[in-house]
Amino acid sequence: MMKLALLGFGVVGKGVYDEVQKRSDMEVSKVLVRRHIEEIAPIATADIAEIVNDPAIDIVAEVMGGLHPAYEYICAALNAGKHVVTANKAVISAYYGELTELARKNGVALRCTAAVGGGIPWLVNLERCCRLDTVTEVGGIMNGTTNYIMDAMHAAPVAFDEILKKAQELGYAEADPSADIDGDDIRRKLTISANIAFGAQLSEEEIPMFGIRTVTDGDIAAFQSRGYVCKLIATAKRTEQGVAAWLEPTLVDAHALEAAVPQNYNLISFQSEYLGRQSYFGQGAGRYPTASNVVQDCLDIAEGKRAFYTDAAQLMTPDNSGVMHAYYVRTDKADAWLEAITAETLGDGVITKPVRVAQMLPWAKANLEMGNPLFIAAIR
């Protein structure tokens, strides 16, 4: 009987609790929680020390989210010889090197399958591929909130703000939607995926991104008139320069697999030398899907899995100077550089000649920061 402690009892924590309740091979022994919750009152504690010092607890499942005190609690658990499972992409993305090293030093497992892709077993399959094959590219549609918004905007003309409000009402978007629509959430998932795929250690802040906050129904209509579908797509790949990594709205052919990803689903892919392209489709968030991958990690640990996905964690800086493609750009402001690279017009915007990702994304970000509500989309 494996004994678990849960740190947190929110959406995912309650999901893990429910799923474990149905099993005979594990049980939740303690829950770290501040407020009183009748259902778990006998096993609740507000003191992390009661958990990390309890020799009966095998696995600490951190499902509280946020960087602090999650990071400190995970360190304490690892140092106390507990295996740790987490669904927390922020903490794994920010402290990848430190935490994997600490787990190794203490001879315990650290697993985070639910941190990328919610209920999709993306990281375990990426890990599986890496033990045999060379992965050359990872990425895809890694955020359900933004896919829900983009999908709805293609189904019928609707303003961004209006559909965002609907997504918030349905619980698909947070009250503060920034982390989803500006790309921070995806960037964390891309960082973790690239780290595992390439044995790298990237700083998420160094990955350039452009979100969907400024997209209009006019942009979507222009894309559809050319047979394009616009999706927010993250990419990390091996290049001659090392590793390239970025995320941006991307125009794909209406017949592409990405174009068919509906609602709040995710589609995460890798390319590898032996397997070519392989893609994983499913619910990238939600209580029971996400909780399932937390419990699966616990089962993997029970079966003896100790490695943290990859042995290597080489410090690397993303270099996007070797990646070029055409862009759609819509801006109200005259710009000499944009004029120089313009190939043709499309709707209210222009299509550029091929441009380096390393040039376009900083230029677009600088424009946004100067208050110019421009929109850009890569053309695949």
Place this chain on the structure above:
Amino acid sequence: MMKLALLGFGVVGKGVYDEVQKRSDMEVSKVLVRRHIEEIAPIATADIAEIVNDPAIDIVAEVMGGLHPAYEYICAALNAGKHVVTANKAVISAYYGELTELARKNGVALRCTAAVGGGIPWLVNLERCCRLDTVTEVGGIMNGTTNYIMDAMHAAPVAFDEILKKAQELGYAEADPSADIDGDDIRRKLTISANIAFGAQLSEEEIPMFGIRTVTDGDIAAFQSRGYVCKLIATAKRTEQGVAAWLEPTLVDAHALEAAVPQNYNLISFQSEYLGRQSYFGQGAGRYPTASNVVQDCLDIAEGKRAFYTDAAQLMTPDNSGVMHAYYVRTDKADAWLEAITAETLGDGVITKPVRVAQMLPWAKANLEMGNPLFIAAIR
């Protein structure tokens, strides 16, 4: 150092050999092969006894295909205490119960990930889901040859025979294409998937099927005029009657994920209670993709995996009486039953009212056997 014996050195066998050559944790010690192959001459043998009686060999990888003598060789290896890995869907589908029982009795592993989905880690992920969740449905696009043909017929008007010939030239279809285009290959993969998903033991012969041999460019044009894409789709699901299982051409919305599956790719899905729908996309065949899953099975065995995907194997008969949907039917022959269920016409065919799968597939099969080249397609 894990020592492997290969039974067979064809497309997959040579792929396994190449992939193992690059590893330091395993080696191919013996290869069962009749003809002389210079590359493996020092380790070649034509005598299965030399392999099963060699105490140094840990795993026997059967990649020869066909029912016999593959079945006898697998039994001999299991009885000699060897772990067995196979890519052979025919033998696993036909002898599922016997072989899993024999592996259990001998305390060895029997794994067959490459038998369903080629390079897609479908069976391991299905197994992973089953250890936590209740799977309610499995299936999808499980054959690359037929998907290649259907994809090409949607891209431009082309006769079935012409595109089949091209698929044969490209090596996507066999000289005798029956097993692919009539559905036998898919039926084996569906049987194995359903057995694992539902803890069942189905007889493949009891699963009704209808292939794509009789589809015409006129049918495809009619489907496209309604916004449909036609794919050959296999389905097995839990129903009130037990388990339903069948495969048939199926009309899906042009925006559905299945509609976006190009060329010879596969897309295999399950539905489960916690996860909802999850789909796996990739190369369902080919030397190195298929060989990869054989080597991955060996790595799983090296890590201690012993279970054969599921503990249960309850004898069940598929019952499709509880599953109903509308069909497209094109036939030259007047038929009173068809007239009675016809709702409207479409192209050279008709659209029926909802009909039981248990009625339509036997009726269509009987018509085919009487020499009526009819075509049917379920409407999803």
